[in-house]
Amino acid sequence: MVTKRDILSLLDELTELTILDEGDPQSFRVRAYDNARRAIEGQTDRVVNMSEKELVALKGIGKSTAAKITQFVLTGRSEKLESLRADYPAEFVRLTKIPGIGPKTARRLRDELNIHDLAGLEAALDQQLLRNLPGFGPGKEEKIGRGIDQLGLRGKEQRFPISEAWPVATALVDTLESLPEVTRVQLCGSLRRLRETVADLDVVVATYDPDAVGEHVISLPIVGEILGHGSTKTSFVTAAGLQVDVRVVTPDQFGAAAQYFTGSKAHNVSVRQVALSQGMTLNEYGLTNVETGDVVASATEKDIYRALGLEWIPPPMREGTGEVEAAAAGRLPNVVTLTDIKGDLHDHTDRSGDGRASLEQMIVAVQEHGFEYVAITDHGINLTINGVGRAEMLKQRQEIHEIQDRFPDLRILHGCELNIGVEGTVDYDDAFLAGFDWCVASVHDGFDRPAAEQTIRLITAMQNPAVNAIGHLSGRMIGRRPGIAFDTEAVLEAAALTGTAIEINGALERLDATPDVIRAGIDLGVHFVISTDSHHPSELCRMEWGVANAQRGWLTPERVLNTWPLDRLLDWIGSA
Numbered sequence: 001m002v003t004k005r006d007i008l009s010l011l012d013e014l015t016e017l018t019i020l021d022e023g024d025p026q027s028f029r030v031r032a033y034d035n036a037r038r039a040i041e042g043q044t045d046r047v048v049n050m051s052e053k054e055l056v057a058l059k060g061i062g063k064s065t066a067a068k069i070t071q072f073v074l075t076g077r078s079e080k081l082e083s084l085r086a087d088y089p090a091e092f093v094r095l096t097k098i099p100g101i102g103p104k105t106a107r108r109l110r111d112e113l114n115i116h117d118l119a120g121l122e123a124a125l126d127q128q129l130l131r132n133l134p135g136f137g138p139g140k141e142e143k144i145g146r147g148i149d150q151l152g153l154r155g156k157e158q159r160f161p162i163s164e165a166w167p168v169a170t171a172l173v174d175t176l177e178s179l180p181e182v183t184r185v186q187l188c189g190s191l192r193r194l195r196e197t198v199a200d201l202d203v204v205v206a207t208y209d210p211d212a213v214g215e216h217v218i219s220l221p222i223v224g225e226i227l228g229h230g231s232t233k234t235s236f237v238t239a240a241g242l243q244v245d246v247r248v249v250t251p252d253q254f255g256a257a258a259q260y261f262t263g264s265k266a267h268n269v270s271v272r273q274v275a276l277s278q279g280m281t282l283n284e285y286g287l288t289n290v291e292t293g294d295v296v297a298s299a300t301e302k303d304i305y306r307a308l309g310l311e312w313i314p315p316p317m318r319e320g321t322g323e324v325e326a327a328a329a330g331r332l333p334n335v336v337t338l339t340d341i342k343g344d345l346h347d348h349t350d351r352s353g354d355g356r357a358s359l360e361q362m363i364v365a366v367q368e369h370g371f372e373y374v375a376i377t378d379h380g381i382n383l384t385i386n387g388v389g390r391a392e393m394l395k396q397r398q399e400i401h402e403i404q405d406r407f408p409d410l411r412i413l414h415g416c417e418l419n420i421g422v423e424g425t426v427d428y429d430d431a432f433l434a435g436f437d438w439c440v441a442s443v444h445d446g447f448d449r450p451a452a453e454q455t456i457r458l459i460t461a462m463q464n465p466a467v468n469a470i471g472h473l474s475g476r477m478i479g480r481r482p483g484i485a486f487d488t489e490a491v492l493e494a495a496a497l498t499g500t501a502i503e504i505n506g507a508l509e510r511l512d513a514t515p516d517v518i519r520a521g522i523d524l525g526v527h528f529v530i531s532t533d534s535h536h537p538s539e540l541c542r543m544e545w546g547v548a549n550a551q552r553g554w555l556t557p558e559r560v561l562n563t564w565p566l567d568r569l570l571d572w573i574g575s576a
Contacts, residue, residue, distance in 0.1 A: 005171045006221065007047065007073070008041065012037065018084065020088050020096065021087065036060055051070070095117070099481055113129055113133070130144065160198055162196055162197065162511070168244070176216075184254050185205050193264065193318055194548045197478070200245060204254065206254040210232065223238070231248065233245060251299070254300070255299050256283070259305075262318060266320025267323065305327070316548045316551040341562055342566070343373035344371055344531060344562065345531055346415075347362055347377060347534045349396075353379070355378065359403065361537060372566060373562075375438040379417050380426065396414065415440065417442055417471060418466075420458070421457075447475060451484075469501040469529050478508070492521045503528070504518065504529070506545040507545075511545065515552035518555050519553050519554055522555060526559075527572075528560050529560065529562050531562075
């Protein structure tokens with residue numbers, strides 16, 4: 001069964017491959033797919049039942065795109081997408097993720113140097129072939145090689161950014177949960193632990209009818225090559241080259257399987273050692289008493305940890321970094337959870353060039369999400385294309401004032417996402433900045449500067465009294481762009497000294513600050529804020545990922561500003 005999420009994924013891939021095919025991100029077809037995506041994004045799940053005529057009636061969807069969507073919904077296939085995939089295989093598309101290689105460059109590499117994948121590119125770099133192409137030279141050749149290293153692309157194991165793997169996994173989970181034969185489904189592996197990149201996907205399914213589940217899995221639209229198909233496991237590879245393992249267990253084994261396949265390997269080794277010390281063994285089928293052979297626990301993960309005398313360990317913390325020892329001693333920190341969050345302090349509207357929803361649409365969505373307060377933080381004027389001028393900012397402030405009375409249970413703060421210049425300066429003058437309730441400052445350019453300069457840049461921004469938080473600290477885009485280099489300890493010490501919060505950005509492309517930075521910040525007394533950086537209501541779900549990333553850093557709610565009541569937050573803003 002095709003879902004709304006499947007349609008969005010279809011349009012995303014059509015957009016990406018059409019940019020490659022036409023070499024122009026602003027071509028008519030690319031804009032048509034992008035407009036259609038926006039139209040579908042704003043609809044309910046009922047959109048999958050719309051006729052072609054109803055789709056065309058939606059603003060932004062033309063006849064050609066509607067026909068492609070209808071074909072996909074009815075058959076689970078798209079002839080246009082399959083044709084594009086044949087022309088631009090996944091191995092070739094991955095070249096465009098490397099800094100310095102855009103769609104046009106990738107096509108030149110293929111057409112002029114016969115480079116079709118990463119292995120071919122690395123061989124060409126070793127032979128210094130790129131520098132001979134017109135418009136290249138040693139400098140660009142070196143940049144591409146450096147990008148491969150920075151993104152960790154060398155090596156035999158192919159890994160996918162979490163932002164690419166997550167939609168595939170959640171669509172699969174949603175589909176499996178809808179089957180009448182299935183009682184429970186759990187996404188496992190490194191994706192459940194919110195690792196930045198994943199080698200494959202692991203999904204555990206509880207059912208009394210494994211054959212029916214397996215047959216359904218191999219019929220799904222995302223299935224490319226089937227690697228194996230049996231009563232306990234079905235493995236396949238998607239068109240993008242991502243391997244998926246669906247493991248089937250009985251409901252009474254579900255907890256043991258979920259714990260085992262979530263990992264990590266280091267975590268499971270530690271847990272098994274605890275089991276052995278107590279005369280038990282632990283595998284994917286259950287926790288078993290060695291002497292009697294009786295199954296002690298297996299139905300739920302909590303049953304297993306409890307039977308071993310361990311505190312519950314949230315999946316993002318299961319990395320073998322001392323969490324099992326802390327859980328055994330009763331010293332595991334009570335990390336922040338989604339229910340602790342009271343507000344979101346980084347949200348955009350369509351006033352920013354990259355926002356995709358009106359102020360009212362965002363406010364309604366935030367209230368429906370259950371938040372008590374929100375900061376509208378459209379981009380400052382200095383950000384090219386997306387920045388907002390003074391007059392428009394003042395107009396928005398008035399609109400917020402007028403709309404506030406209609407939302408008595410939601411406090412709306414007028415904020416701004418300021419752009420941190422290469423010297424650490426931010427948008428607007430001091431008098432204008434004083435009119436904002438909340439300001440988050442972020443790096444959006446100048447990524448290649450030396451670490452010493454970037455360190456001064458961040459610290460200078462923190463010293464500005466208008467800056468309440470630093471957004472997506474490193475500026476990285478996972479799988480696409482490495483973050484800036486900086487002296488972590490110096491920056492975190494400055495954050496503590498100036499009373500500047502460090503943002504934990506929940507966008508899967510960012511997950512920034514990183515867990516290592518979070519743990520270092522805890523030791524230095526830094527406060528944090530978990531934000532969605534939403535540009536559309538559909539992105540408010542990012543808070544869940546931001547919280548999970550905070551858990552990876554062992555962060556407690558007391559250190560997170562947006563777990564605080566509004567009055568306490570406002571007092572902190574006033575005194576920071």
